[in-house]
Amino acid sequence: MLKIKDIAIVKMAGKDKDSILKMKGEDGLIVGVIKTDDGNAIEIGKKVKKIMESMKGSLPLNTKISVQYDSSVSILNSISNVKQTAYLGVFLASIVLFIFLKSLSATLVVAMAIPTSIIFTFFFLNTMGVSINIISLMGLSLGVGMLVDNSVVVIDNIFRRLTEYKEDKITASKLGAREVTLPIITSSLTTISVFFPIVFQKGIVKQQFGDMSYSITFCLTASFIIAVMFVPMMCSKILKKDRNLAHEGKVMKVVKKKYVHVLKFSLRRRYTVVMLAILLFIGSVFMSKNLGSRFLPVEDTGRFAVIASLPSGADINKAEKVAGILEAEVLNIDYAKDYSVSGNTSDVILNINAGQKISRDESMYDIIGDLRKRFKDVPDADITVAPSFIIRANDINDVEFNLYSDSEKQLEIMIEQLKEKIEDVPGLVDISTSLEGGKPEGKFIIDREKASYYGVSVSNIATMIKNQIQGGVPLTINSDNDEIDVTVKLNKEYRESIL
Structure with missing residues (x-):
């Protein structure tokens, strides 16, 4: 009985190696996990790591499993950085308020308005289905500095009525807030009108900055509500009537004195000031042309x-x-x-x-x-x-040029000409082209008369050559519910010399 092993080498093996992967010098395997558009990268990262931990006990001996790249780590780091920035903003804003208001109770009122406004903002964000992410938190960080403006205006006017009109705290709080309601509405709407239209944009602009727009808009809306409702209520309870904002320290007196000199100079030379402003605007336009631009800044992720x-x-x-x-x-x-x-x-x-x-x-x-x-x-x-x-x-690729031609030779000439022109452009590195020369190939020209004489068709010959080089699968063996392909092909030395 003639057996396969008598005429061929039979062995259990995988497919011919067509790729490589080494991790610290050892052969490895990468499993990529791609989230859907509506997936949460942080939650997916946690679940995948939990699965990896549960797999360690069932892996073969000396097999190591590790996370090569996890996008959720950079997301968490960015969120943490933005949170720290927001906390620092609240702290610094409170310090500045105390320096200028010179009243611990007034500073406390405005400082309390900051977290209260942020809580309102989270409520609005949740209503609109906006998650806490890098972009929304960045908008919140920007809003922290602006949301105290309305409260400061209200509390300053309440102080003014307390000191100048000698009103009681309740009357001063009510009338002081009412007097500035229209100005702070106008101020808030002016800022909102800059950011809110972003949510009506389409495509990548809305995806990238829509959450930031919502955050700033809701933050300013919340700050207005807090300024006209919460701040007057708190002022009527804890402000001290004998505090006087007109009392200035030495530094403020110097600043005020210098400012008055500059203001008088500007009023005496109005046309000079206007021309200077126009020249500064024109100069800034020309300077802006020299500024670099890119879609998004490059992040140092390590x-x-x-x-x-x-x-x-x-x-x-x-x-x-x-x-x-x-x-x-x-x-x-x-x-x-x-x-x-x-x-x-x-x-x-x-x-x-x-x-x-x-x-x-x-x-x-x-x-x-x-x-x-x-x-x-x-x-x-x-x-x-x-x-x-x-x-x-x-x-x-950051920048791509697309060249078209019916002739490959003409394309090669155009590519070389383009390379010569752009390779000296500052900032351009790693210039490459997708145009490649043809891969080596072998041509088999069939002698149709001889093929007809031996009774084989051109397709039979093509299939035979393909099977000998790449291998053919004449049958499949079922073993323990597994299907094993039987691949037949020439030995490597014969495959390389078949031409």
Whole structure:
């Protein structure tokens, strides 16, 4: 009986290796978790980590499992930073109020108005379905400084009536708040009219800044409500009648004196002041043209990627060689706390974790410059460096030019001309093109007469060659409820010499 093992090598094996992934020099596997548009990255991150912990006991011996990249960490850090900024804003606002109002009770009233306004703001945000995120908290931080304005105006006018008109606290609080209601409505609506229209925008603008617009709008709305209702009530209870805002310290007297001199000068030379303002405006317009612009600022997340683009036709052995070079060099980088190398026959990507900004001396731009110098001479690869974690090499372009032509040769000429013109532009680095030369291929020209003589068709020959090189699956074996494909192909040395 002729058995398969008599004419072929039979072995249990996986598919031919067509990609690489190493984590700190060891073979690895990445499992990516992508949230839906309405998913919560923080909650998903917690659940995934919990699942990972439960899996550790069932993994094979010496198998390590770790989080390579977690977007929820940067989100949580950003939210924490914004919260700290908001707390600091409340504290500093209270200090400034005490310095200028010179009354602990008045400062207490306004300071209490801040958290009360924030509570109202959260209520409005919840009503509109806005979550607590980086953008909404940033809007709240901006609103903290503005929301005390209305309260200060009200309490200042109440103080004025207490000291000038000698009214009792209840009367002064009622009439003082009533007198300034219209001005603070106008002031609040003026600011709201700047931010609120953002919610009517479409696309990325609303997605990025809509929550901030809601936060500022609701914050100012809440501050108006608090200023005309809460502040007068508190003033009628805790303000002391004998306090006098007209009493000024030495610093305020100096500031006031200087201001009066400047004001008198401006009133005497009105046309000069107007012309100066016009010149300043024109100058600012010209200066603004020299300012850089970008859609969003680059965030220093401590994640960096080195992308090595391989030449057309490269095989997995070439990719492994380049990956080895990248790994050998990253071991010499002090700020690289963690790294992984992944790739295929097109690109090899080295992802580096340099840790949080506060835990290292190097800035983001220092690291990017250092990485470019270290890897610029990698053979048979075009190097690009990006300040982020990269999974796919085509996700890193900041600026793209699209060229079209019916002729590939004409495209090559146009690309070279464009490169020559833009490579000296300040700020442009890692210039590359998607136009690649054709991959090596073999052509089989069928002698149709001989094929007809032997009784085989062109499709039969094509299928036979494909099966011998790539492998064919003539049958599938069922074993313990698992389906195992039986792949038949030539040995590697014969596949490489078939041409």
